[in-house]
Amino acid sequence: MKRLVFAGALLSACLVIGLAADSAAPSPCLSVAPPGSGGGKSLSLAPDLSFVDDSSSSFPIRGENLGDAQIASDRPTVVFFGTSHCWNTNREAERFVNLYRTHSGEARFLVVDLNHSSPDQKCLVTSLFHGSIPTIAFLDRTGRVVYDEAGETARERGETSRLLEILKTAASPAH
Numbered sequence: 001m002k003r004l005v006f007a008g009a010l011l012s013a014c015l016v017i018g019l020a021a022d023s024a025a026p027s028p029c030l031s032v033a034p035p036g037s038g039g040g041k042s043l044s045l046a047p048d049l050s051f052v053d054d055s056s057s058s059f060p061i062r063g064e065n066l067g068d069a070q071i072a073s074d075r076p077t078v079v080f081f082g083t084s085h086c087w088n089t090n091r092e093a094e095r096f097v098n099l100y101r102t103h104s105g106e107a108r109f110l111v112v113d114l115n116h117s118s119p120d121q122k123c124l125v126t127s128l129f130h131g132s133i134p135t136i137a138f139l140d141r142t143g144r145v146v147y148d149e150a151g152e153t154a155r156e157r158g159e160t161s162r163l164l165e166i167l168k169t170a171a172s173p174a175h
Contacts, residue, residue: 027127030143031120033070039077039108041065043100049090051157059084059113060093067118071143072108076170078163079110079128081135092134092152099163107167136163138170146170 033039043063050056060082071077080096082089100109112121114133128137132150140146146169153162 027123029123030127031070031123032073032143033108035072035074037105037108038070038072039065039068040100040111043097043104043109043111045090045094045097049093051087051091051094053087054085056087056090057084059116060090061097061111061113063111066111066113067120068110069112069118069120069122069124070108071110071139072141075141076107076146076167077110077137077139077143078107078167078170079112079124079137079139081112081114081125081129081137082133083114086133088152089134091157092136094158095153095160095163096136098158099160099167102160103164103167106171136166138166140170140172 040061041064043061046056046058046060046062048056049058049060061080078096078099080093082093096109110121110124112124112129114125114129117125128145128148129135130148130150134152135148135150136153137148138146147166154160
C-alpha cells in the first residue's frame with residue numbers, strides 16, 4: 001500500500017512516500033504548495049510565434065510566476081515543458097494557455113522553459129521530463145502522475161478536448 005503524507009502546509013513542504021512506490025508515484029523531491037491558487041499567472045502566448053516552422057526564437061508562454069515549481073496539495077497540477085525554436089511546442093503551448101484561460105481555478109499550472117528553468121524547477125525536470133518536447137504532465141491532488149507524455153495532444157490548433165479529459169481524470173476523487 002502506498003501512502004502519501006504532506007509534511008505541513010509550509011511553502012517548502014516536501015512529499016514523503018511510504019511503502020511500495022510505482023512509476024506513477026510522485027518524486028520525493030517535489031515541493032508541495034499550501035492549499036489555494038498559485039503557479040503561473042496571467043499566462044499568454046508570446047507574440048509572433050510560428051505554428052508551422054521552428055523560426056520562433058521566443059519561449060512560447062509568457063506570464064507571471066513562471067519559475068514556480070511547487071505542485072498543488074488541493075487540486076491537480078498541470079506542467080508544461082518546452083523550449084523556443086519548436087513549432088510543435090508552440091502549438092501545444094497554445095492548447096496549454098487555452099486550458100489555463102478556461103480552467104485556471106481548477107488546477108495549478110506550472111511552466112518550465114527547459115533552456116532557462118529556475119533552480120526550484122530542477123526536480124520537476126528530473127522527475128517528469130523524459131527528453132522530448134513538448135511534454136505535458138498532469139498530477140492529481142496527491143501528487144500522483146496521471147499523464148506524462150511528449151508530443152502534441154491534438155491534431156488541430158487550439159483544440160483542448162484531450163487536455164480537458166486528462167484534467168478531469170486528475171481531478172476525479174478516484175485519484
